[in-house]
Amino acid sequence: MKMSIREAINQTLHQEMARDERVIVMGEDVASDQGGVYGITDGLPAKFGLHRVIDTPITESAIVGAAGGAALTGLRPVAELMFVDFLGVCLDQILNQIAKFRYMFGGQARTPVVIRTMIGAGAGTGPQHSQILYPLLAAIPGIKVVTPANAADAKGLLTTAIRDDDPVIFCEHKALYMDECEVPEGEYLLPFGQARTAVSGSDITIVGMSRTAVLAEEAAGVLAQRGISAEVIDLRTLSPLDEGTVLESLAKTGRLVVVDEANPYCSMASEIAGLAVERGFDTLDAPVKRVTSPHTPVPATPCLELEYVPSVDKIIAAVEETLAY
Amino acid sequence: MDISPEKLADAYRLMKTIREFEERMRSEYQQGKLPGFIHIYRNQEAIAVAACLDMTNADYIASTHRGHGHCIAKGCEIEAMLLELACKEDGLCNGKGGSMHIADMSKGMLGANAIVGGGPPIAAGAALTAKTLGNGAVSLAFIGDGAADQGTVAESLNLAVVLQLPMIFMFENNRYAEFTKSPKPDGRIAERAGAYGMPSEVVDGSDFFAMYDACQRAIKRGREGGGPTAIEALCNRYYGHFEGDAQAYRDQDELAEERTASDPIPRFLADPRAAVLTVDKIAEIDAAIFAEIDRGFEVTYAAADPTPDKLYTDVYIHYEGRLR
Ligand SMILES: Cc1ncc(C[n+]2csc(CCOP(=O)(O)OP(=O)(O)O)c2C)c(N)n1
Ligand SMILES: [Mg+2]
Numbered sequence: 248m249k250m251s252i253r254e255a256i257n258q259t260l261h262q263e264m265a266r267d268e269r270v271i272v273m274g275e276d277v278a279s280d281q282g283g284v285y286g287i288t289d290g291l292p293a294k295f296g297l298h299r300v301i302d303t304p305i306t307e308s309a310i311v312g313a314a315g316g317a318a319l320t321g322l323r324p325v326a327e328l329m330f331v332d333f334l335g336v337c338l339d340q341i342l343n344q345i346a347k348f349r350y351m352f353g354g355q356a357r358t359p360v361v362i363r364t365m366i367g368a369g370a371g372t373g374p375q376h377s378q379i380l381y382p383l384l385a386a387i388p389g390i391k392v393v394t395p396a397n398a399a400d401a402k403g404l405l406t407t408a409i410r411d412d413d414p415v416i417f418c419e420h421k422a423l424y425m426d427e428c429e430v431p432e433g434e435y436l437l438p439f440g441q442a443r444t445a446v447s448g449s450d451i452t453i454v455g456m457s458r459t460a461v462l463a464e465e466a467a468g469v470l471a472q473r474g475i476s477a478e479v480i481d482l483r484t485l486s487p488l489d490e491g492t493v494l495e496s497l498a499k500t501g502r503l504v505v506v507d508e509a510n511p512y513c514s515m516a517s518e519i520a521g522l523a524v525e526r527g528f529d530t531l532d533a534p535v536k537r538v539t540s541p542h543t544p545v546p547a548t549p550c551l552e553l554e555y556v557p558s559v560d561k562i563i564a565a566v567e568e569t570l571a572y
Numbered sequence: 573m574d575i576s577p578e579k580l581a582d583a584y585r586l587m588k589t590i591r592e593f594e595e596r597m598r599s600e601y602q603q604g605k606l607p608g609f610i611h612i613y614r615n616q617e618a619i620a621v622a623a624c625l626d627m628t629n630a631d632y633i634a635s636t637h638r639g640h641g642h643c644i645a646k647g648c649e650i651e652a653m654l655l656e657l658a659c660k661e662d663g664l665c666n667g668k669g670g671s672m673h674i675a676d677m678s679k680g681m682l683g684a685n686a687i688v689g690g691g692p693p694i695a696a697g698a699a700l701t702a703k704t705l706g707n708g709a710v711s712l713a714f715i716g717d718g719a720a721d722q723g724t725v726a727e728s729l730n731l732a733v734v735l736q737l738p739m740i741f742m743f744e745n746n747r748y749a750e751f752t753k754s755p756k757p758d759g760r761i762a763e764r765a766g767a768y769g770m771p772s773e774v775v776d777g778s779d780f781f782a783m784y785d786a787c788q789r790a791i792k793r794g795r796e797g798g799g800p801t802a803i804e805a806l807c808n809r810y811y812g813h814f815e816g817d818a819q820a821y822r823d824q825d826e827l828a829e830e831r832t833a834s835d836p837i838p839r840f841l842a843d844p845r846a847a848v849l850t851v852d853k854i855a856e857i858d859a860a861i862f863a864e865i866d867r868g869f870e871v872t873y874a875a876a877d878p879t880p881d882k883l884y885t886d887v888y889i890h891y892e893g894r895l896r
Contacts, residue, residue, distance in 0.1 A: 279751040280821045302752055304721035305688050335687065336722070371608045373670045375686035543887045547670030548659035549607045550877045 248432060253424040255398035256287055256363070259405040260325065262434070264295050267323060270409060273301040273314060274327025274363075284329065285424055287363075307333045311362060312340035315414070318360035319348060323409060328364040330372075331380045331418065345414045346389035357412040361405070366394075367458055367508060368540070368556050369422035373547035379509040379540070381457075384416050385485040386513070391415045391439060392485040396423065396460035399430045400483060403437030411439070420458040440487035444496070448478035451502040451566055454493055454519050456482040459506040459538075459557055466562035477566060485515055493519060494527050501532035502572075504565045506557050511539040533572035536565045573785050577848045583625055583780060584849055585857050587617040587837055589864075590641040593650065596865050597640070597657065601815050605873075607659055608670045613641035614810035615778065616744055618836035620645035622783035623712055623742050626791055632680045632698035632711040634691030637672050638744075639684030642714055646681045648674075654868040660875040667878045668886070680709075689722025691715065692741065696728045699737035699800075710794035712740040718749025720761045729768040729802070738794035740787070741765060741802040744777065746809035751821050758806055765802030777805030778834040781845060808834035 250258070264270045272291055274283070278300045282289030292300040303310050307328060314326035328334065334341070341362070348356040368377040385392045391413055395401040401419070408415040445460060446467040455463035460481035467477040478496050482489065497503055503523050507516035516537040523535050538557045546552055575583075594612050601610055613620070616638075624633065624645035635642040643653055648664065656663030656674050663669075664676050675683035682698060685691045695713035702709035715725060720743055732739045743761045747754045758774065765772040771793070775786045783805060790801035808830040812819045819827065840846055841854070 276750045276752050281751060284750070304755075305718045305749055306721050306723060308723050333687065336689070336724070371670075373608060373672050373686060374668070375673065375690075541883060542889055543883060544668075546668040546878075546883060547608060547665075547673060548667040548878050550659075551667070551880070551883050554880045554883050 248430055249427050250398050250430050251425050251427045252395065252398045252401045252419065253285055253287060255402040255430050256405060256419065257282070257289055259402045260288065260291060261294065263406060263409045264291065264299065269321065269323045270325065271299045271301065271317070271322055272325045272327070273303055274310060275303055275305055275329055277327055278302040283327070307337040308340055311337040312344060314360045314362070315340060315345035315358055318358045318414070319356055323359045325361045325363060325409060328362050330376050331364040331366045332375050332378050334380055334383070341384070341390065342387055346387050349413065350389060358414050359412045361408045361415045361417055363417045363419065365421050366418045367420040367422055368545045368552055369458075371547065371549050371552060374544040377545040377552070381416075381418050381485055382509050382514050382518070385515065389414065391487065392418065393439070393483070394418045394457040394485055395483065396455070396457055396481050397426060397428045399428055399435075400437060400443070402430050403435045404439070404483065406434070406436045407439060410436070418457060423458055423461065426461070437483070439484045440489050441483065442489035442492040443481045443483055444478065444492065445481045446477060446479040448476035448500070450476045450500055451504065451570060452478045452480060452493070452496040452500045453504045453506060453562065453566065454480045454482065455506045456485060456515060457508070459508055462557060462559055463506050463562060466559045466566065469559065469563060470566060475566065475570065482515070488518070490522055490526070493522060497523055497527045498530045501530055502569045503531070504536045504538060504562065504569055506538045506562055508540055508557055510542050511537060512542055514539055533569045536569045538562055538565045573781065573788070575784065575845070579625060580846055580848060581853065581857065583621050583784070584840065584846070584854070585861065586621045586625075586645050587780070587840065588858065589650070589861050590617045590620065590644045591837060592861055593644060593865055594640055596869065598815055600869065606657060608672065610657070610671045610815045611638040611813065612811045612815060613638050615808045615831065615834050615836065616746060617641055618780040618783050618840065619742065619744055619777045619805045619807060620714070622780055622787045623714075623740070625784060626788060627680070627710070629679050630707065630709045632682055632695060632702070632709065634682045634695035634698070634711070634713045635684045636691060636714050636716055636719065637684060637686055637688070638716070639674060639714075640671070643674060643676065643681055643684070646676070647679045648676045648681055650864050651868040651871050652676070654872045655875055658872045658875070659877070660872060661878040661882065662875055666882060666886070688716065688719045689724040692725050692728035696731050696737055696739060699732065699739035700735065702738050703735070708795045710738045710740060710791050712742055715741060715743050716749065717743065717745040717747060717754050717756065717761060720764070729765055729770065732800035733769045736797070736799040738797070739800040740790045740794060741800065743802065743804045744807055745804050746807045748809050748813070750813045751817070759804065762802060762804035770800045770802055772802035772804065774804045774806065777807035778836040778839060780836055780840045781843060
């Protein structure tokens with residue numbers, strides 16, 4: 248069935264809550280009539296009751312921390328951190344608590360919590376509601392970071408996330424919510440650490456994630472018309488990272504552009520560039536090119552925000568530069 | 573209570589300016605002429621105005637996502653505000669902040685805040701500056717009833733007591749946080765502040781005179797070294813959480829009743845203490861307000877967007893030449 252990412256996430260929550268009583272949903276406004284700001288939790292309270300779909304006060308530290316504590320003791324909570332920017336409020340519970348329980352307690356503990364959160368620019372929401380921040384999260388040992396780029400992947404990856412025994416941060420790009428695609432009916436799981444080859448090609452590899460995977464695919468379409476065969480890889484999960492698929496593609500094309508909406512410093516783009524240099528050096532025919540947002544906060548001004556984010560044009564320019572090397 | 577005719581006129585002018593400024597904003601926003609998210613302050617005007625009426629530019633406020641009223645009450649210029657809300661180059665923050673991050677350091681307005689509960693620690697820091705410099709300034713944080721639950725608020729309440737800061741915690745209890753009705757009974761927030769050891773009171777936020785009285789006492793206490801005060805102002809959120817939220821989740825009869833009963837402006841004008849404001853005087857003030865707003869929009873729509881190079885200004889950049 249064709250559905251949007253928003254609908255796919257909603258359907259997955261319905262399916263997983265029906266399948267496993269230990270799955271609960273908690274967060275700000277999640278039990279409201281409209282199912283939160285974007286309607287993601289629509290229909291859940293009516294179906295599963297307010298004891299499993301829990302409206303919380305505005306206290307991210309306690310939401311995330313309590314979800315972690317409940318996970319540690321037998322539930323499988325899906326907590327909502329409305330915008331990833333609010334990570335600032337609850338980072339200790341993620342960084343020092345949830346991420347470390349399993350290791351620090353010598354393997355006694357499991358923390359099957361999913362933190363769903365909204366990322367990205369493009370909605371004119373300004374510096375404190377538009378950040379990416381997944382590189383920060385992916386840098387933390389002990390948590391998994393997931394960045395779906397389409398509705399089918401959102402369903403497959405969220406199902407896996409909920410059934411995973413480790414903490415998972417599930418990043419939903421706000422500019423993609425309404426994007427539709429064909430989504431498998433019924434149970435659908437996608438393994439973590441397995442990238443998707445969105446477009447096959449032979450001249451150059453373009454790696455993206457979340458929204459930049461969508462942009463890369465668009466860019467590949469334009470490049471194809473110019474006779475350039477680009478291979479597009481959507482990472483799907485940042486931690487674990489599918490290094491193999493990236494390196495195999497690089498071995499085939501010899502050229503690499505990485506597109507990441509994060510700030511450039513210590514970004515996923517940097518990580519992939521590092522990977523290429525460290526383990527794909529012999530296959531490189533040109534320097535790796537990164538297309539990222541600049542090293543600045545996200546401006547509120549729509550015209551500057553447009554300038555800020557990676558775009559199809561910027562990707563094409565980077566590809567042409569790399570090919571011309 | 574001590575209030576001069578000039579102050580009374582100011583109080584009316586500011587409340588009315590906030591009201592008309594936002595009504596005009598709403599209609600422009602609905603026509604797609606303003607970007608971002610906007611949160612309207614209607615029916616809470618008396619709180620901001622009472623809080624800021626006796627402040628000078630040397631005093632500080634930390635605002636919230638619902639901050640237009642706070643800005644106007646603290647003396648921000650209408651035109652500069654509008655330029656910012658439209659994200660223009662000459663706006664208060666050069667268009668980089670917009671409605672949810674508007675700030676005016678020259679007026680002691682330390683910023684709206686898109687992080688709920690982000691403001692109180694900052695206001696505590698400003699109060700620490702005032703205390704350290706011994707300059708008699710005070711610092712006030714506006715805090716929603718929803719925000720009152722944040723850890724940052726609890727921590728700031730405690731810090732203000734421990735350090736005896738010249739600070740006012742202005743809780744605006746409009747009984748809603750986004751689409752969710754407050755589970756806290758009226759007065760619970762003031763009780764919490766009291767439990768940390770600071771004087772606290774519950775005030776009718778649509779009664780300007782009661783608010784002004786409470787604020788005068790709190791400001792005096794702060795200026796004289798008496799430490800922090802908390803005020804829980806009970807009020808009504810007239811419109812939805814953000815512009816475009818139709819509030820289908822609210823009991824419509826109750827809302828209609830609250831909207832009228834909690835409108836601070838007619839209540840202010842009906843009060844005998846406001847009798848010095850004659851019909852003519854009010855008409856004169858109103859005319860000036862509408863003219864200022866019209867002019868503001870005219871200038872704003874003629875104003876330039878920031879040029880692309882502005883993306884890289886006002887930030888420490890160690891990535892020169894490799895920005896993307
Ligand atoms: C840290 C953080 N959590 C959640 C939000 C989303 N959010 C924005 S406003 C709001 C409700 C705030 O309610 P309240 O403090 O009562 O202020 P009001 O909107 O009523 O003025 C929420 C949950 C946010 N911006 N920041
Ligand atoms: Mg409120």
